Amino acid sequence: MTGKFYIETYGCQMNSYDSQAIEGILEGLGMTPVLKPEAADLIIFNTCSVRDAAEQRVIGRINQLDGLRRGRKGRLLMGVAGCMSQRMGEELIAVTKRRLDFVVGPDQYNNLPEILARIEAEERDLCYRDFDQEVAYFAKPKDTPPGGTHFVAVMRGCDKFCTYCIVPFTRGRERSRDRRSIVEEVERLAARGAFEVMLLGQAVSSYCDDDLDFAGLLGEVSAVEGIESVRFMTSYPTDMDIGFFRAVASLPKVGTGIHLPFQSGSDKILKAMNRRYTIGEYERILENGRREVPGLLFSTDIIVGFPGETEEDFQATLAVVERQAFISAYMFKYSPREGTLSARWEDDIPTAVKEERLGRLIALQERMSRRQLDRCLGQEMEILLDEPSKKLETQLRGRTRSNVRVIIDKDPDLKIGSKVMVRVTEIKGTSLLAVRVQGD
Ligand code: 5AD
Ligand code: SF4
Numbered sequence: 001m002t003g004k005f006y007i008e009t010y011g012c013q014m015n016s017y018d019s020q021a022i023e024g025i026l027e028g029l030g031m032t033p034v035l036k037p038e039a040a041d042l043i044i045f046n047t048c049s050v051r052d053a054a055e056q057r058v059i060g061r062i063n064q065l066d067g068l069r070r071g072r073k074g075r076l077l078m079g080v081a082g083c084m085s086q087r088m089g090e091e092l093i094a095v096t097k098r099r100l101d102f103v104v105g106p107d108q109y110n111n112l113p114e115i116l117a118r119i120e121a122e123e124r125d126l127c128y129r130d131f132d133q134e135v136a137y138f139a140k141p142k143d144t145p146p147g148g149t150h151f152v153a154v155m156r157g158c159d160k161f162c163t164y165c166i167v168p169f170t171r172g173r174e175r176s177r178d179r180r181s182i183v184e185e186v187e188r189l190a191a192r193g194a195f196e197v198m199l200l201g202q203a204v205s206s207y208c209d210d211d212l213d214f215a216g217l218l219g220e221v222s223a224v225e226g227i228e229s230v231r232f233m234t235s236y237p238t239d240m241d242i243g244f245f246r247a248v249a250s251l252p253k254v255g256t257g258i259h260l261p262f263q264s265g266s267d268k269i270l271k272a273m274n275r276r277y278t279i280g281e282y283e284r285i286l287e288n289g290r291r292e293v294p295g296l297l298f299s300t301d302i303i304v305g306f307p308g309e310t311e312e313d314f315q316a317t318l319a320v321v322e323r324q325a326f327i328s329a330y331m332f333k334y335s336p337r338e339g340t341l342s343a344r345w346e347d348d349i350p351t352a353v354k355e356e357r358l359g360r361l362i363a364l365q366e367r368m369s370r371r372q373l374d375r376c377l378g379q380e381m382e383i384l385l386d387e388p389s390k391k392l393e394t395q396l397r398g399r400t401r402s403n404v405r406v407i408i409d410k411d412p413d414l415k416i417g418s419k420v421m422v423r424v425t426e427i428k429g430t431s432l433l434a435v436r437v438q439g440d
Contacts, residue, residue: 003041004034007233010058011048013233014171014200015082017139017151018106019046022081024140025112037065042077044118049083049166051335056082059096066099077101077119081109083170087339089127098125105129106156106171117313129239131172147387147416149231150194154182154217155201160236162263163274163341164306164334168201174202179209190226190357195417196386199232205239214239222253229384231255231403234301237262237277240285255294257327257403260286261301266313267316269306272342279320285360286324297327297372297402304361305334305354307345314357318364325368327404328430331361369430376404376424376432383408383434385416398422405431 009019015076019392069076102115108128158167159174207214267278333354336343383398383406398406422434
C-alpha cells in the first residue's frame with residue numbers, strides 16, 4: 001500500500017503515544033505521514049470518549065473533512081481509532097452516515113494492514129474492536145529528539161471502574177507490559193537522544209510485573225543511561241503509600257510533580273463515584289508525600305456537578321483546593337457517558353449550575369496556582385532544559401524537577417538536555433522567568 005496519511009489525535013497522552021504506533025505501522029506498509037489532511041489519501045481520527053464534547057467535535061470534524069472528497073481524483077479513506085471506535089463500533093459508522101471506511105479499537109492497530117487490504121478489495125464498513133489482553137504496541141519514536149518528553153505506555157486499561165468513567169469500557173482490563181520491553185524501549189529512545197520519558201497508564205501507579213511494582217519500575221527506568229528525567233501519569237491515590245514516596249525521594253531523576261486526581265472533596269460523592277478513599281485519606285496521602293519528598297508539587301483532576309452534588313458537597317471540593325494549593329488542576333463539568341453506572345442516575349445538576357460551580361472553582365484554582373508560583377520568586381533551583389522557546393529565538397525552555405515551566409535567556413554554552421541552576425525573577429502566566437545563577 002502506498003499513499004499519504006494524516007492522523008488527527010484527540011484526548012490523552014496515551015492517544016498521542018498510540019498515534020505514533022499507528023504511524024509506525026502505516027510506514028511499515030510504505031505509506032508516508034503528512035501534516036495536513038488536504039494532502040492525505042488516508043485520514044485517521046484517534047479519538048477520546050471521556051466527555052461528550054470531545055466526541056461531538058470529532059463527529060463535526062469527520063463531516064467537515066468529508067468535503068475534501070468532493071472534486072478529488074483518487075480515493076480518500078477515513079477511519080476512526082481510539083476510544084470512540086471501541087465505545088460505538090458500527091454505530092459510529094451509522095452516525096457519520098457511512099462517511100467512514102473503518103473503525104478500529106485500541107487493541108486492534110496491528111490489524112491495520114489487513115483492514116486497508118480489505119478496503120482495497122472493496123469491502124466496506126469494517127469494524128475491528130475486540131479486546132486483546134496480550135496486545136502491546138511500541139510507538140515509533142518521534143523524529144525530533146533531543147527535546148521534548150517522550151511517552152512510553154507501561155500499562156493499558158483500567159480496573160478501577162469509577163462510576164462516571166468510560167475508560168474501563170473503551171480500554172479494557174488493566175495489563176502491565178513486561179519490564180524488559182519497557183526498559184528496552186527507553187534504551188532505544190535514549191540512544192536516539194531522548195533525555196526525558198513520561199511513563200503512561202490510566203492508573204500507572206498500579207503497574208505490576210510479577211514482583212516488580214511501580215516504584216521498582218521507576219528505579220529500572222531511571223537507571224537507563226542518558227535519561228535525565230522520568231515522569232509519569234496518571235496515578236491513583238491509594239497506590240501512593242509511604243514506601244512509594246520514599247522511592248521517589250531516593251531516585252533523583254524521578255520528577256516530583258505528581259498528578260493525583262481527587263475528583264471531589266465530598267465523601268458522599270467520592271463513594272458514589274466508587275473512588276476508593278475518603279477525602280481525609282486523600283489529604284493524608286498528600287501530607288505523606290510532602291513529608292517524604294522535598295519540593296513535591298501535586299496537580300489534580302476535579303469533576304463538578306456529579307449527580308447529587310449539593311452546594312455543600314461543592315464547598316467541600318473548594319475547601320480541598322484552598323487547603324492543598326495544587327500547582328495546577330484539570331477541572332471538568334460532569335458529562336454522563338452511556339454504559340457507565342452513573343449514566344443510569346439522573347443528571348440532576350442543571351448545566352447553568354455546573355457552569356457556575358466550574359467558574360468558581362477555576363477562579364480559586366488560578367489564585368492557588370499563582371500562590372505556588374509566587375513562592376518560587378527569588379528562589380534558586382535546578383532546571384532541565386528541554387526545548388527551544390516556541391516564541392523567541394533568544395530563549396530556552398526548561399522545567400523544574402517538580403515540573404514547573406521555566407524560561408531563560410539562551411547562552412552559547414547552554415544545551416538542551418542539560419541541567420542548569422537558575423534564579424526565578426518573574427512569573428509569566430503559568431511559567432517562571434529566570435536567570436542563570438553565576439558561577440554555575
Ligand atoms: N465527566 C466529566 N469528567 C470526566 N472525567 C472522566 N470521566 C468524566 C465524565 N464522565 C475526568 C476525570 C478524569 C479525567 C481524565 O477526566 O476527572 O480524571
Ligand atoms: Fe477512569 Fe477511574 Fe480508571 Fe481513572 S481510575 S481511568 S477515572 S475508571
